[in-house]
Amino acid sequence: MLEATSKDVQAPAGATGSDAERPARMRWAIVAAVVSVAALALLSPSYSLASTVLIYAIAVLGCNLLLGYTGLLPFGQGVFFGVGAYAAGLSFVHLEFQVPAGLAIAMLVGMVVAAAVGSLCILQRGVSFVMLTFAFAMMFGHLVYVFSDITGGENGLRGFPGMSFGFFGSRLMALNTSQAMLGVIAVCFVAVYILLTRVVRSRFGATLMAIRENEDRAAAIGYNTTLFKLMAFVLSGLVTGLAGGLYAMHLGTVPDTALQLDISVTILIMTILGGTGSLYGSFLGAVVYLLLTDYLSQVWDRWQILLAIALIAIVLFLRGGLWGAIEIARSEIGHRAGRRRRRGAGQ
Amino acid sequence: MSSELLLSQLVNGLGNGLIYFVIAVGFTLVFGLMNFVNFAHGAFVVLGAYFAFELLEREVSFWAALVIAPLLVGAVAVVVERLLLRRLYRMAHTYQIVATIGLAIGIQEVCTLIWGPNQFTLPAPESLSTTIEIGATTYPLYRVFVVVLTATLALGLWLLLERTRFGAMLRAGSEDADMVSCLGINIYLLFSLTFGGAAFLAALAGVLSGPMRGLSPTSGDSFLALAVVVIVVGGIGSYVGALVAALMVAEVQSLAIVFAPAFGEVVIYALMAVVLLIKSDFIVGRLARA
Numbered sequence: 001m002l003e004a005t006s007k008d009v010q011a012p013a014g015a016t017g018s019d020a021e022r023p024a025r026m027r028w029a030i031v032a033a034v035v036s037v038a039a040l041a042l043l044s045p046s047y048s049l050a051s052t053v054l055i056y057a058i059a060v061l062g063c064n065l066l067l068g069y070t071g072l073l074p075f076g077q078g079v080f081f082g083v084g085a086y087a088a089g090l091s092f093v094h095l096e097f098q099v100p101a102g103l104a105i106a107m108l109v110g111m112v113v114a115a116a117v118g119s120l121c122i123l124q125r126g127v128s129f130v131m132l133t134f135a136f137a138m139m140f141g142h143l144v145y146v147f148s149d150i151t152g153g154e155n156g157l158r159g160f161p162g163m164s165f166g167f168f169g170s171r172l173m174a175l176n177t178s179q180a181m182l183g184v185i186a187v188c189f190v191a192v193y194i195l196l197t198r199v200v201r202s203r204f205g206a207t208l209m210a211i212r213e214n215e216d217r218a219a220a221i222g223y224n225t226t227l228f229k230l231m232a233f234v235l236s237g238l239v240t241g242l243a244g245g246l247y248a249m250h251l252g253t254v255p256d257t258a259l260q261l262d263i264s265v266t267i268l269i270m271t272i273l274g275g276t277g278s279l280y281g282s283f284l285g286a287v288v289y290l291l292l293t294d295y296l297s298q299v300w301d302r303w304q305i306l307l308a309i310a311l312i313a314i315v316l317f318l319r320g321g322l323w324g325a326i327e328i329a330r331s332e333i334g335h336r337a338g339r340r341r342r343r344g345a346g347q
Numbered sequence: 348m349s350s351e352l353l354l355s356q357l358v359n360g361l362g363n364g365l366i367y368f369v370i371a372v373g374f375t376l377v378f379g380l381m382n383f384v385n386f387a388h389g390a391f392v393v394l395g396a397y398f399a400f401e402l403l404e405r406e407v408s409f410w411a412a413l414v415i416a417p418l419l420v421g422a423v424a425v426v427v428e429r430l431l432l433r434r435l436y437r438m439a440h441t442y443q444i445v446a447t448i449g450l451a452i453g454i455q456e457v458c459t460l461i462w463g464p465n466q467f468t469l470p471a472p473e474s475l476s477t478t479i480e481i482g483a484t485t486y487p488l489y490r491v492f493v494v495v496l497t498a499t500l501a502l503g504l505w506l507l508l509e510r511t512r513f514g515a516m517l518r519a520g521s522e523d524a525d526m527v528s529c530l531g532i533n534i535y536l537l538f539s540l541t542f543g544g545a546a547f548l549a550a551l552a553g554v555l556s557g558p559m560r561g562l563s564p565t566s567g568d569s570f571l572a573l574a575v576v577v578i579v580v581g582g583i584g585s586y587v588g589a590l591v592a593a594l595m596v597a598e599v600q601s602l603a604i605v606f607a608p609a610f611g612e613v614v615i616y617a618l619m620a621v622v623l624l625i626k627s628d629f630i631v632g633r634l635a636r637a
Contacts, residue, residue, distance in 0.1 A: 311449030
């Protein structure tokens with residue numbers, strides 16, 4: 001009985017806390033992000049792999065905003081990733097843009113495409129919505145080859161200059177080492193993590209969660225749910241576009257696979273694997289997926305069979321993903337500690 | 348551009364459209380009856396083609412393979428439905444989609460493991476490997492056969508749905524599965540049969556496509572995409588909608604190949620977007636108010 005009441009009093013995860021509590025919790029989010037990035041950089045087999053993990057983690061955060069907080073299952077996040085990558089790549093190649101400007105272009109294009117695709121997709125709800133995002137992902141995959149004189153088609157976009165950091169033509173720093181690249185990507189990841197943490201704890205985030213729980217009721221209260229969903233889409237497109245821009249910067253080219261369906265599927269799988277209950281789950285999803293597949297793909301060409309089994313197992317047994325598993329473990333430990341305390345008090 | 352080319356493309360469109368219909372109708376019936384989203388539907392198409400490929404390698408005739416391969420895929424689908432998918436019916440669509448993506452990846456990878464990653468085509472049967480004259484143009488006999496067979500199949504399916512007890516149960520189940528179950532009909536048997544039938548149709552479409560286009564383990568996505576476009580255009584759960592939309596999508600695709608070859612693959616998505624806008628309240632509602 002005691003346990004039940006104490007649980008009821010606890011604020012649910014992601015809920016807006018009291019005003020005094022909020023800055024403290026924000027600080028914890030920043031600490032968690034920075035410590036995780038540092039640990040990843042130290043423990044990962046290579047800086048390049050750590051960079052890839054953080055790039056995908058950014059994209060997964062963007063996906064989680066839609067899936068976990070707005071209740072929309074997006075099958076086409078690869079579209080924003082891919083157009084971000086091409087936008088940044090083209091600005092590097094043709095306009096001689098440097099890093100912050102190229103990434104800004106990626107975010108802008110990601111946002112614009114998300115607004116366009118999103119406004120069509122949210123005309124439908126539920127399964128039809130998912131099918132539409134899937135169809136648009138397929139369509140953009142074909143567009144790479146339709147405009148192959150711009151995108152480079154199957155050869156990918158080539159001719160990148162050496163990456164550098166600077167503003168308006170003045171080079172401040174050359175990004176020619178993998179450490180420097182990782183630094184830029186890590187800063188972007190932490191920034192996105194903080195931004196989205198603020199967003200989901202804001203009034204806007206609470207409205208998104210209301211739409212997730214019951215869209216009709218949210219509309220009945222008077223929220224323009226279509227507008228809110230579109231805004232979530234645009235924000236997700238911005239974040240995912242940034243991930244695409246970083247991908248182009250990190251690879252020094254844009255392969256044609258950047259805009260294919262596989263990226264969309266991968267982002268979605270990482271999101272589900274990490275768990276949609278918290279933003280930190282997105283980081284976990286990207287880390288575990290990429291470190292495991294990096295290892296498995298060296299051992300067995302058909303490692304995706306294991307991935308298929310893992311996906312089905314998650315749906316059957318662990319719908320909360322890795323974050324859900326951590327929460328189960330945490331409450332289990334809490335219960336045990338509580339029992340021990342009570343036993344101690346009884347003696 | 349010659350009128351012969353246009354005519355043969357229009358007939359191509361008819362054949363492709365009927366094949367798209369055979370794929371899409373299974374997806375839409377499963378969704379209508381079981382409220383279940385099967386993103387592995389495209390993988391069943393490819394699996395059918397691979398089973399036929401294996402049968403032809405083992406000296407089985409094309410005609411036998413055309414029946415046996417879809418039956419085998421249907422059997423596989425029924426087993427998967429019994430063991431796995433049945434647990435997903437009461438879950439949110441998100442989880443159904445994720446699990447069936449897993450299933451699709453699994454089928455794709457097992458096909459790669461057994462038959463390799465390369466593209467393949469099926470040989471058309473000897474008796475159909477000729478051409479016939481349609482008006483001023485010559486046309487492959489195999490494609491005519493595909494049109495006749497799939498059109499007969501579409502008609503038979505319509506009769507099955509509208510004129511038989513099974514069809515009545517299926518339609519009633521789509522309205523209210525729980526109520527049908529209360530009437531003493533074994534709804535789970537109905538689910539299994541429908542799911543197996545949908546996989547049978549998908550696999551049949553795969554075998555029929557085999558001699559007309561190249562297939563590889565990863566082709567499942569493009570078949571699924573076609574089915575999705577057809578269903579979005581035609582409306583989910585609708586038999587006639589799927590038929591009309593499938594023919595429309597395929598004809599638009601064929602015309603695009605004549606008039607704007609580069610956009611052949613993209614134009615059907617543009618069609619989808621336009622239909623979506625027309626159907627939505629966004630425009631209709633605004634026009635009604637104006």
